Amino acid sequence: MAGGGRRRGQAGGRHRLGPHRGDRGKNDPATPYEWAPKLTAQLKTATLVTYEGEGHGAYLSGSQCVAKLVDSxxxxxxxxxxxxxxxAA
Incomplete structure (x- = not known):
């Protein structure tokens, strides 16, 4: 790789993440909500959107609130x- 063997988006071998958001449903059977605040804290630049509904995939839940925040x-x-x-939608 050109540039000292580092890929774009890496600094000192670690990936740099710009601000990012995560959306989690309170009752998601696939990825427990309890993980979301911990992951958000570890990422430091992340913002958590909490969806009070059921299921996995808050963005496709039908919630206009979630859709507006994610689209924005x-x-x-x-x-x-x-x-x-x-x-909840």
Whole structure:
């Protein structure tokens, strides 16, 4: 690889993450919600969106609240406010 063997997005062998958001449902059977705050804290620049509904995949749950927050991040780079919560759809 050119540039000293490092890939783009790496610094000193570690990946750099810009601000990012995660969305987790309180009742997600695949990825327990309890993991979400811990992961968010470890990432340091992450913002957690809590979805109060059921199932895995909050973005496709039908929640307009979740869709608006995720779309705003994906399309405009705008992070949700810390502690953002969306009601069940």
């Amino acid at each position: 991040y994906l399309l405009d780079g705008k992070l949700p406010r810390r502690g953002a919560t969306c009601p």
